[in-house]
Amino acid sequence: MTSVPNTLAPFQDLTKPNLSVVVLAAGQGKRMKSALPKVLHPIAGKAMLAHVVDAANQLSPDQVCVIYGHGGEVVRAAFADQSLLWAKQEPQLGTGHAVLQAIPQLAPHGVTLVLYGDVPLIRAATLAKLVAIAKQNTLAWLTMRVKDPKGLGRILRDEGGKVTAIVEDKDATNEQRQIDEINTGFLACPTAWLAKWLPVLSNRNAQAEYYLTDILALAVAEGRKVETLSADTEFEIIGVNSKDQLAQLERVYQLENARQLMVQGVSLIDPARIDVRGTLTVGEDVSIDVNCIFEGQIHLAANVKIGANCILQNCIVGSGTEILPFTHIDSATIGCNARIGPYARLRPGTTLADEVHIGNFVEVKASVVGAGSKANHLSYVGDASVGKNVNIGAGTITCNYDGANKHRTVIEDNVHIGSDVQLIAPVTVGKGATIAAGTTVWKDASPGELTMNQKSQTTLPNWTRPSKKK
Numbered sequence: 001m002t003s004v005p006n007t008l009a010p011f012q013d014l015t016k017p018n019l020s021v022v023v024l025a026a027g028q029g030k031r032m033k034s035a036l037p038k039v040l041h042p043i044a045g046k047a048m049l050a051h052v053v054d055a056a057n058q059l060s061p062d063q064v065c066v067i068y069g070h071g072g073e074v075v076r077a078a079f080a081d082q083s084l085l086w087a088k089q090e091p092q093l094g095t096g097h098a099v100l101q102a103i104p105q106l107a108p109h110g111v112t113l114v115l116y117g118d119v120p121l122i123r124a125a126t127l128a129k130l131v132a133i134a135k136q137n138t139l140a141w142l143t144m145r146v147k148d149p150k151g152l153g154r155i156l157r158d159e160g161g162k163v164t165a166i167v168e169d170k171d172a173t174n175e176q177r178q179i180d181e182i183n184t185g186f187l188a189c190p191t192a193w194l195a196k197w198l199p200v201l202s203n204r205n206a207q208a209e210y211y212l213t214d215i216l217a218l219a220v221a222e223g224r225k226v227e228t229l230s231a232d233t234e235f236e237i238i239g240v241n242s243k244d245q246l247a248q249l250e251r252v253y254q255l256e257n258a259r260q261l262m263v264q265g266v267s268l269i270d271p272a273r274i275d276v277r278g279t280l281t282v283g284e285d286v287s288i289d290v291n292c293i294f295e296g297q298i299h300l301a302a303n304v305k306i307g308a309n310c311i312l313q314n315c316i317v318g319s320g321t322e323i324l325p326f327t328h329i330d331s332a333t334i335g336c337n338a339r340i341g342p343y344a345r346l347r348p349g350t351t352l353a354d355e356v357h358i359g360n361f362v363e364v365k366a367s368v369v370g371a372g373s374k375a376n377h378l379s380y381v382g383d384a385s386v387g388k389n390v391n392i393g394a395g396t397i398t399c400n401y402d403g404a405n406k407h408r409t410v411i412e413d414n415v416h417i418g419s420d421v422q423l424i425a426p427v428t429v430g431k432g433a434t435i436a437a438g439t440t441v442w443k444d445a446s447p448g449e450l451t452m453n454q455k456s457q458t459t460l461p462n463w464t465r466p467s468k469k470k
Ligand code: UD1
Pocket: 024, 025, 026, 027, 028, 067, 089, 091, 092, 093, 094, 095, 096, 097, 098, 116, 117, 118, 151, 152, 153, 154, 166, 168, 182, 183, 184, 185, 210, 211, 212, 213, 239
């Protein structure tokens, strides 16, 4: 049942205390009612297992071994770019049996920390405390007193308060079920102890499983030092078994993140109505109205104001810039004191200099717009280089696509483009040029001149509007 090591164990420096991490992620997660393995479901846009691996990596472990099972190939593929070890557990005979699968791949010395792929918000600081205790030749166990211990393993202590064993809810007596100190599952201890205890676990219990929790009693019987530690916050130890719990933990994460932003000085109109799925960094006096979503890496410089219902993905917003409601920004860089929206859309490859105004129903893609330029209404600016102090009239469109290839439009400094102009790329509008309203620009427009199409306006005398036949 023990799987063959799938990666060569890295070189071991025996003088350095080794830290191994085992992450249990073999459970099917039936209650998620999803084809996606449970540990790949996201919290704040990131797979639960990725949260756990990131927390582990903050401790600079020598190895991280993930125990996978059902649908595990998908899980492995999702982490293909990371140097993780993998051990398959099939069939799944319990948490003790799960950790046992990792043992052949772990350095035999040092300590091992056990984590769970479906308990995503565990903090590295808590794990570091467990590891520090384990390094003192101790079995370190994370426990917690909770209001509702139903279904969880209970911590048994003797009259002196010394921990003696863990009993699973299904195996507990009614008296033991009154205990409110529960097993979080997190533990750390010398790896050699795990290697000795795990193979001798018995499955004579209510679930016929090899319980990891039984190693506690083995440690006590051997006279090993056992210490318990309590997590500072309850959200750290909450596991996800259903979509409902996933959503609840998402709210916990977001509220905690919102609090951190406010500690940094961000004004949030409502901390319950912001979602950050990535990293949001901020300057001083940033304010964010309700229902905004931030994805990827976002930086908002000092005095940036974000209106309600905006979505910002991977972008940098310069100081003093205002993003008005219902604006969508994806992979763009915006200068200082700019004004974007309402209802603007900035697509990948957009770079806006200082004091640019992009107004309602204006879409900008793969374009550079110079300082002080404005496109205030109903325009498409794609694959364009726009100079400084350019005014782009309402309804102006860069016709960048000929059906096969994309072409660039160059609009030089101080150009004034009237309303409803089509710029047939590739085309250049020279510095200081003026383009009359309604012009289709299919040849380069001369700098400093007025360019227009020959059009005429006629009025037909005595014309009558058709009327419906009776
Ligand atoms: C386990 C603990 C219990 C604790 C609770 C906290 C044991 C015996 N019990 O109970 O004391 O209070 O967690 O949530 O450890 N897993 C595998 N392979 C298996 C079995 C489980 O990888 O064969 C993984 C699951 O994917 C899950 C974790 O281990 O991530 C816990 O398994 P679960 O079945 O949820 O354990 P509980 O019965 O809830």
